[in-house]
Amino acid sequence: MTVSRGRRPGAPDTRAEVLTAARTSFAEKGFRGTTIRAVASAAGVDPALVHHYFGTKDDLFVAALQIPVDPREILAPVVAAGPDGAGERLLRTLLSVWDDPELQPGLVALARSLVSDDSASLVRDGFIPVVIGPVLASLVRDRPEVRIPLVASQIIGLVVARYVVALPPLALMPAEDVVARVGPTIQRYLTGDLP
Amino acid sequence: MTVSRGRRPGAPDTRAEVLTAARTSFAEKGFRGTTIRAVASAAGVDPALVHHYFGTKDDLFVAALQIPVDPREILAPVVAAGPDGAGERLLRTLLSVWDDPELQPGLVALARSLVSDDSASLVRDGFIPVVIGPVLASLVRDRPEVRIPLVASQIIGLVVARYVVALPPLALMPAEDVVARVGPTIQRYLTGDLP
DNA sequence: GACGTTTTTCATCATGTGTTGAATTGTGCT
DNA sequence: AGCACAATTCAACACATGATGAAAAACGTC
Numbered sequence: 393m394t395v396s397r398g399r400r401p402g403a404p405d406t407r408a409e410v411l412t413a414a415r416t417s418f419a420e421k422g423f424r425g426t427t428i429r430a431v432a433s434a435a436g437v438d439p440a441l442v443h444h445y446f447g448t449k450d451d452l453f454v455a456a457l458q459i460p461v462d463p464r465e466i467l468a469p470v471v472a473a474g475p476d477g478a479g480e481r482l483l484r485t486l487l488s489v490w491d492d493p494e495l496q497p498g499l500v501a502l503a504r505s506l507v508s509d510d511s512a513s514l515v516r517d518g519f520i521p522v523v524i525g526p527v528l529a530s531l532v533r534d535r536p537e538v539r540i541p542l543v544a545s546q547i548i549g550l551v552v553a554r555y556v557v558a559l560p561p562l563a564l565m566p567a568e569d570v571v572a573r574v575g576p577t578i579q580r581y582l583t584g585d586l587p
Numbered sequence: 588m589t590v591s592r593g594r595r596p597g598a599p600d601t602r603a604e605v606l607t608a609a610r611t612s613f614a615e616k617g618f619r620g621t622t623i624r625a626v627a628s629a630a631g632v633d634p635a636l637v638h639h640y641f642g643t644k645d646d647l648f649v650a651a652l653q654i655p656v657d658p659r660e661i662l663a664p665v666v667a668a669g670p671d672g673a674g675e676r677l678l679r680t681l682l683s684v685w686d687d688p689e690l691q692p693g694l695v696a697l698a699r700s701l702v703s704d705d706s707a708s709l710v711r712d713g714f715i716p717v718v719i720g721p722v723l724a725s726l727v728r729d730r731p732e733v734r735i736p737l738v739a740s741q742i743i744g745l746v747v748a749r750y751v752v753a754l755p756p757l758a759l760m761p762a763e764d765v766v767a768r769v770g771p772t773i774q775r776y777l778t779g780d781l782p
Numbered sequence: 783g784a785c786g787t788t789t790t791t792c793a794t795c796a797t798g799t800g801t802t803g804a805a806t807t808g809t810g811c812t
Numbered sequence: 813a814g815c816a817c818a819a820t821t822c823a824a825c826a827c828a829t830g831a832t833g834a835a836a837a838a839c840g841t842c
Contacts, residue, residue: 396806396807396820396821397805397806397807397820397821397822399806399807399808399809399818399819399820400807400808400819400820401807401808401809406819406820407819422619422703424617424619424620425619425703427798427799427800428799428800428801429798429799429800437820437821438820438821438822439799439800439801439821440801440802440803440820440821440822441819441820441821443800443801443802444819444820445819447801448800448801449799449800449801504702504703506752507699507702507703507747507751507752508617508699508702508703537756538756538760538768540756541748541754541756541757541760542757542768542769544744544748544754544757545741545744545745545747545748545749545754545757545769546740546741546744546772547744548743548744548747548748548752549739549740549741549742549743549744549745549747549748550740550744552702552740552743552744552747553736553739553740553743553744554740556702557701557702557743559736559739559740561732561733561735561736562736562737562739562740565733565736569782572782573733573737573776573781573782574737574740576775577741577772577775580771580772581768586768587764587767587768591790591791591836591837592790592791592792592835592836592837594788594789594790594791594836594837594838594839595789595790595837595838596837596838596839597838601789601790602789622828622829622830623829623830623831624828624829624830632790632791633790633791633792634829634830634831635790635791635792635831635832635833636789636790636791638830638831638832639789639790640789642831643830643831644829644830644831
């Protein structure tokens with residue numbers, strides 16, 4: 393047998409392999425669609441090892457989501473530069489984060505779980521009003537309760553289409569093209585004339 | 588015992604109750620999140636009855652999705668009226684369908700399953716290019732491969748935000764306000780000047 | 783009223799899943 | 813060399829789920 397019990401020789405970083413296997417599985421199949429056994433098998437490892445490193449499945453999920461990105465921090469410079477051209481700047485930072493191959497799987501997993509696994513209330517009552525709301529509020533000309541959801545709708549659509557569903561024409565479009573084409577929409581929602 | 592075996596007296600349309608229970612569960616929890624037992628219990632019925640009426644769980648799902656709406660048919664008048672004001676007309680038709688309380692649960696269930704349960708390829712390779720693509724193609728000024736995904740992104744975002752996640756400010760916004768505010772975005776993606 | 787049909791439940795099976803505890807093997811320290 | 817510790821697997825439990833087949837109760841028809 394090449395497979396045996398007990399510790400393997402060498403110093404393979406099995407823990408990291410398990411973690412990235414979990415990350416991609418969560419990104420592709422969502423929380424419910426991901427099974428501990430599948431993650432273990434993708435990492436070439438026994439299911440019990442997954443539990444040994446990261447306790448329960450929920451723990452594994454939050455471990456997989458660890459995204460070292462604080463939206464408020466990232467968006468601070470965008471806000472600081474004022475409302476002029478904010479649409480394009482906002483999009484540019486957004487895309488630079490989401491296009492980072494290091495961060496993408498975690499972010500997609502997060503997005504997918506927010507839309508699908510009925511933590512919808514988390515987006516609805518937590519993320520948007522608490523995190524995104526205040527940031528955008530200072531960029532908006534007036535009536536934030538009208539403008540912010542419009543901005544959110546275009547951003548959600550962009551993220552879902554480009555990263556979650558991965559519509560080819562959008563997924564392959566260079567970031568700067570997206571910025572140039574969608575930017576004016578965001579700008580109009582932020583400061584344009586709206587009925 | 589008030590509960591007994593065998594057929595109940597009266598002529599209750601149990602089949603219909605099971606179907607609507609399934610529809611709302613699929614809409615709220617998605618395919619994987621919906622269990623036959625939960626549907627049965629919501630309909631006040633034994634799980635076996637669900638199988639008796641609709642065979643397997645997949646069968647139940649397609650039965651619950653039956654949406655008597657052919658997008659091409661519904662969009663025909665929008666297309667026929669030409670590109671002028673097409674953005675607003677497109678949105679108005681879209682919202683009238685999605686706001687119909689008769690159709691909404693089925694549509695939300697469909698949307699959620701498309702985003703979450705890795706039938707993403709169905710949207711990516713089937714729905715958009717085959718159904719929506721040709722319809723929009725005749726409204727677009729040029730470069731459909733650039734414009735159609737942009738339209739799709741705004742529409743997907745609107746649907747996800749207003750119906751799937753149900754962001755309150757968007758979910759409660761009168762349809763005509765949405766049309767007036769988002770319409771110009773769609774119009775610009777269809778016929779405006781784009782880099 | 784008898785009888786076939788439809789509706790409904792019960793009991794049960796097979797399967798997949800999250801999780802646990804014991805056992806085995808390698809590594810590093812003294 | 814010896815020993816504590818970490819890494820890894822095996823075997824198994826408890827549970828939920830989708831599915832099935834037989835039995836019971838009401839209905840419709842002759």
